[in-house]
Amino acid sequence: xxxxxxxxxxxxxxxxxxxxxxxxxxxxxxxxxxxxxxxxxxxxxxxxxxxxxxxxxxxxxxxxxxxxxxxxxxxxxxxxxxxxxxxxxxxxxxxxxxxxxxxxxxxxxxxxxxxxxxxxxxxxxxxxxxxxxxxxxxxxxxxxxxxxxxxxxxxxxxxxxxxxxxxxxxxxxxxxxxxxxxxxxxxxxxxxxxxxxxxxxxxxxxxxxxxxxxxxxxxxxxxxxxxxxxxxxxxxxxxxxxxxxxxxxxxxxxxxxxxxxxxxxxxxxxxxxxxxxxxxxxxxxxxxxxxxxxxxxxxxxxxxxxxxxxxxxxxxxxxxxxxxxxxxxxxxxxxxxxxxxxxxxxxxxxxxxxxxxxxxxxxxxxxxxxxxxxxxxxxxxxxxxxxxxxxxxxxxxxxxxxxxxxxxxxxxxxxxxxxxxxxxxxxxxxxxxxxxxxxxxxxxxxxxxxxxxxxxxxxxxxxxxxxx
RNA sequence: GGUGUGGUACCCAAGUGGCUUAAGGGGAAAGUCUGCAAAACUUUUAUUCGACAGUUCGAAUCUGUCCCACACCUCCA
Numbered sequence: 376x377x378x379x380x381x382x383x384x385x386x387x388x389x390x391x392x393x394x395x396x397x398x399x400x401x402x403x404x405x406x407x408x409x410x411x412x413x414x415x416x417x418x419x420x421x422x423x424x425x426x427x428x429x430x431x432x433x434x435x436x437x438x439x440x441x442x443x444x445x446x447x448x449x450x451x452x453x454x455x456x457x458x459x460x461x462x463x464x465x466x467x468x469x470x471x472x473x474x475x476x477x478x479x480x481x482x483x484x485x486x487x488x489x490x491x492x493x494x495x496x497x498x499x500x501x502x503x504x505x506x507x508x509x510x511x512x513x514x515x516x517x518x519x520x521x522x523x524x525x526x527x528x529x530x531x532x533x534x535x536x537x538x539x540x541x542x543x544x545x546x547x548x549x550x551x552x553x554x555x556x557x558x559x560x561x562x563x564x565x566x567x568x569x570x571x572x573x574x575x576x577x578x579x580x581x582x583x584x585x586x587x588x589x590x591x592x593x594x595x596x597x598x599x600x601x602x603x604x605x606x607x608x609x610x611x612x613x614x615x616x617x618x619x620x621x622x623x624x625x626x627x628x629x630x631x632x633x634x635x636x637x638x639x640x641x642x643x644x645x646x647x648x649x650x651x652x653x654x655x656x657x658x659x660x661x662x663x664x665x666x667x668x669x670x671x672x673x674x675x676x677x678x679x680x681x682x683x684x685x686x687x688x689x690x691x692x693x694x695x696x697x698x699x700x701x702x703x704x705x706x707x708x709x710x711x712x713x714x715x716x717x718x719x720x721x722x723x724x725x726x727x728x729x730x731x732x733x734x735x736x737x738x739x740x741x742x743x744x745x746x747x748x749x750x751x752x753x754x755x756x757x758x759x760x761x762x763x764x765x766x767x768x769x770x771x772x773x774x775x776x777x778x779x780x781x782x783x784x785x786x787x788x789x790x791x792x793x794x795x796x797x798x799x800x801x802x803x804x805x806x807x808x809x810x811x812x813x814x815x816x817x818x819x820x821x822x823x824x825x826x827x828x829x830x831x832x833x834x835x836x837x838x839x840x841x842x843x
Numbered sequence: 844g845g846u847g848u849g850g851u852a853c854c855c856a857a858g859u860g861g862c863u864u865a866a867g868g869g870g871a872a873a874g875u876c877u878g879c880a881a882a883a884c885u886u887u888u889a890u891u892c893g894a895c896a897g898u899u900c901g902a903a904u905c906u907g908u909c910c911c912a913c914a915c916c917u918c919c920a
Contacts (some may be wrong), residue, residue, distance in 0.1 A: 403920080416920085417920070419920080421920090616918090646914080646919085647920085679868095683868065684856060689849075691855070693854090696854070699855060700868080706869090709882085748857060750868075751857075751866050753867090755866090755867080812878075814878055818878095821881095830881070832882060833882090834881095834882085841881090
């Protein structure tokens with residue numbers, strides 16, 4: 376039985392889909408006005424694990440992710456400039472070009488991290504009509520009011536507003552530091568449709584029953600999930616930061632308009648803790664996947680790193696921690712490679728042991744996606760002395776459908792091809808010296824080669840050269 | 844001011860009442876192997892879970908108090 380932690384109930388629940396055997400799932404994707412940083416990818420990774428675990432459990436999953444290419448203001452509370460327009464202005468490009476560019480980078484990074492694409496990507500600008508219709512629906516039902524800058528949702532009309540975040544509305548007002556729009560009736564009210572500024576031509580704007588403008592950020596997820604998955608679906612996920620505002624508002628809009636429960640299970644991924652390194656995009660300073668690549672890490676090192684912590688807990692990022700993940704991943708890979716050489720067969724006699732390991736793995740992933748424990752089962756499998764290589768590999772390849780470390784496709788690095796002739800010659804002369812028992816010369820050559828960036832190591836049939 | 848989360852070995856990180864005399868990885872150390880190394884293999888590395896009280900037959904896990912760190916209530920995945 377798959378158990379998932381539901382933010383709505385603040386507890387781990389048995390997962391029971393609306394339609395047996397099928398799962399409908401929506402996750403809040405990237406806002407493509409800038410690069411995604413490694414913190415963003417922690418969330419996309421968590422969603423990938425969720426998707427994989429659902430599929431591993433045999434569910435037929437319809438997974439939708441949105442691409443926000445319009446309307447996400449600098450503040451979630453609908454203050455400030457549109458992030459897309461602001462960023463475009465800064466770079467002197469059109470917002471459309473910008474969105475396309477950053478979407479492309481997002482896809483590339485996603486693939487490098489072996490994150491599976493969803494079944495459907497929905498771009499906010501492709502669903503303007505649906506968003507307008509939803510605002511109209513709310514308007515018709517009397518949930519809206521108009522101010523000088525847009526159509527707003529009146530949150531005081533819902534008695535359970537804020538149930539997801541368990542908001543203490545009174546407390547919010549007391550501690551609020553935001554510039555409170557005087558025209559807003561309640562601090563928690565938010566824009567459904569924003570009017571284009573009169574003195575300014577926006578690059579992205581559309582006609583609507585309320586005049587030229589653009590949709591508020593929250594409405595896109597409500598409208599697009601409705602369009603693709605219907606009024607009521609199984610799982611909605613995203614980053615933990617979306618609980619108090621974005622997801623709270625999605626629930627308000629969707630339930631007010633549709634008149635039925637919106638989502639059964641809300642799952643939220645915790646943040647990556649960068650220590651002193653602030654990761655907010657607005658500060659302009661953040662670590663991207665490319666930063667890691669430039670520093671000599673493979674994107675998959677980062678994936679392995681993410682697998683070592685539970686998604687609901689803050690994970691401390693540091694280059695030391697990433698180093699240890701990289702080493703761990705390398706060790707795992709070399710063990711797998713060593714096993715691949717073997718020509719063992721699967722034995723009936725070990726069926727029980729293999730069954731036990733598999734059961735244990737499933738138990739871990741189904742316990743609210745406990746990947747650190749699942750990784751521990753993988754290591755147990757690797758080190759199990761009662762199983763032969765073929766048996767271990769069969770299990771590990773199966774487990775890797777969830778972990779996504781690319782272990783089945785793993786091939787021995789063709790490092791030797793890149794070793795310069797000069798180094799090979801030195802290695803050969805070292806072998807000669809060794810044969811003559813001239814160990815002093817042999818050691819000198821090894822040191823010299825090491826200084827040149829290569830490591831010579833002896834093997835049964837001669838030597839190996841590895842780039843350092 | 845309000846709200847919330849967390850403090851587990853040198854580092855990362857599971858575990859939330861007995862199966863754990865606390866997973867797993869990294870690191871470190873020792874041994875086997877080796878001319879010596881490297882790799883590989885084997886072994887070791889928290890009687891202890893921020894502190895102090897308490898509940899219990901039994902607690903890292905529950906309760907209370909305190910200390911510390913962080914996050915959110917602006918933006919952020």
